[in-house]
Amino acid sequence: xxxxxxxxxxxxxxxxxxxxxxxxxxxxxxxxxxxxxxxxxxxxxxxxxxxxxxxxxxxxxxxxxxxxxxxxxxxxxxxxxxxxxxxxxxxxxxxxxxxxx
Numbered sequence: 001x002x003x004x005x006x007x008x009x010x011x012x013x014x015x016x017x018x019x020x021x022x023x024x025x026x027x028x029x030x031x032x033x034x035x036x037x038x039x040x041x042x043x044x045x046x047x048x049x050x051x052x053x054x055x056x057x058x059x060x061x062x063x064x065x066x067x068x069x070x071x072x073x074x075x076x077x078x079x080x081x082x083x084x085x086x087x088x089x090x091x092x093x094x095x096x097x098x099x100x101x
Contacts, residue, residue, distance in 0.1 A: 032071050039064050040083050047090045054091065054098050061087050 029037075043060050046052050061084070068079050088100040 036064070036068060036072070036075075039067065040086075043083075043087055044090060047087065048094055054095075054100065057087070057091065058100070 043057065043064060046057050046060060064083065065076070065079055068075050091100045
């Protein structure tokens, strides 16, 4: 499914700015948090702008969960409350078909 960025306003992963602009807007953010945020945005982009099958997107999401567990274990609950539901919602909203498990 291909769509323009403007079609995804309010989806929770695309704010219409370039990555560098987002980074400049968060000078207090540590490099690990920036890396995690960028990876989450990349997964959102995979859902919205690629034709990757569900299993490949889920593998990327699992890799992000493992990265958070290794680098910021205190934030695993944050992943479970924010990122996992966001990926599921985006998949079901924009891809339809096969449900996210």
